[in-house]
Amino acid sequence: MSVRYAIYLAPPPDSALWRFGSSVVGYDAETGEDIAPAALAGFTPEEWFEQTHEPRRYGFHGTLKAPFRxxxxxxxxxxxxxxxxxAAGHHPFELPPLEVRQIGTFIALVPPAPVPALEDLAADAxxxxxxxxxxLSEAEIARRKPERLSARQLAYLHRYGYPYVREEFRFHMTLSSALAEPALGRATQALCDAYAASGAHLPVKVEDAALYVQEAPGMRFRILHRAPLGA
Incomplete structure (x- = not known):
C-alpha cells in the first residue's frame, strides 16, 4: 500500500502562524491549494519557490509521528x-511564540525552550x-542515511520508523529546503524579518492533533482530519 499518513501539529487554519507558514512554503495543506510564493527580501518569488520544494511536499507542520504506511x-x-x-488523553495547551532558527542547512520555527506538554504529546503519538x-522497507531505511545516525538514533529508526523520537526529538516547523551559503544566511534574515512583520509571533493554542495523508508517492500531504485534544 503506497498511501502514507502522518500525525502532525498544525496550527489553527485561521491563525497568523498557519497563514505565515503556509505562505512561506507556498501550499495550504488544509485546503490543498497552492499559495502565491512569499515575497522575501533578496529572493524573487520564483527563486523562493525553488527553495521550498521539500517542505511544500509535506505542508506546514510540526512532526509528532513521522510519515508511515x-x-x-x-x-x-x-x-x-x-x-x-x-488525542483524548491529552489536554489542549499553549505553544509559546516560536523563533526562526537554522537547523543544520535548513530553516525552521522552533520553541524558545522545551514545552513539556508538546514533548509528552509527541512521545505518546x-x-x-x-x-x-x-x-519500513529497505529502501525507506536507506533514505534515512543510517550510516550518519548515532547508535541510539539507528535503534529508534528500526523500532519506531523514525530516528528523532524521545530524547532525540526536537520540535520544529520547517520553512525551507536544505540551503547552501550564502543563500542560507540571506534566507534566515529574510524569514526573520517576514516573521516579525506577519503578526505570527504570538502564543498559539494547540487544541488538536492533525492527521495528514499522502495518497501516492510524490504527491503532497494534506490534512485529512483533526482529532480534538481532551475530547
Whole structure:
C-alpha cells in the first residue's frame, strides 16, 4: 500500500502562524491549494519557490509521528479510532511564540525552550500509534542515511520508523529546503524579518492533533482530519 499518513501539529487554519507558514512554503495543506510564493527580501518569488520544494511536499507542520504506511490488516477506520483515543488523553495547551532558527542547512520555527506538554504529546503519538505502522522497507531505511545516525538514533529508526523520537526529538516547523551559503544566511534574515512583520509571533493554542495523508508517492500531504485534544 503506497498511501502514507502522518500525525502532525498544525496550527489553527485561521491563525497568523498557519497563514505565515503556509505562505512561506507556498501550499495550504488544509485546503490543498497552492499559495502565491512569499515575497522575501533578496529572493524573487520564483527563486523562493525553488527553495521550498521539500517542505511544500509535506505542508506546514510540526512532526509528532513521522510519515508511515498502515500495517497489514489495519485500515483508515482503525487509524481514526486510535487517533481519537490518543488525542483524548491529552489536554489542549499553549505553544509559546516560536523563533526562526537554522537547523543544520535548513530553516525552521522552533520553541524558545522545551514545552513539556508538546514533548509528552509527541512521545505518546510515537508509542501509542505504532501498532498501526507498517515496518519500513529497505529502501525507506536507506533514505534515512543510517550510516550518519548515532547508535541510539539507528535503534529508534528500526523500532519506531523514525530516528528523532524521545530524547532525540526536537520540535520544529520547517520553512525551507536544505540551503547552501550564502543563500542560507540571506534566507534566515529574510524569514526573520517576514516573521516579525506577519503578526505570527504570538502564543498559539494547540487544541488538536492533525492527521495528514499522502495518497501516492510524490504527491503532497494534506490534512485529512483533526482529532480534538481532551475530547
Amino acid at each position: 498502515l500495517a497489514e490488516g489495519a485500515d483508515e477506520t482503525d487509524l481514526f479510532a486510535a487517533l481519537a483515543r490518543f 510515537v508509542e501509542e500509534l505504532d501498532a498501526l505502522r507498517a515496518p
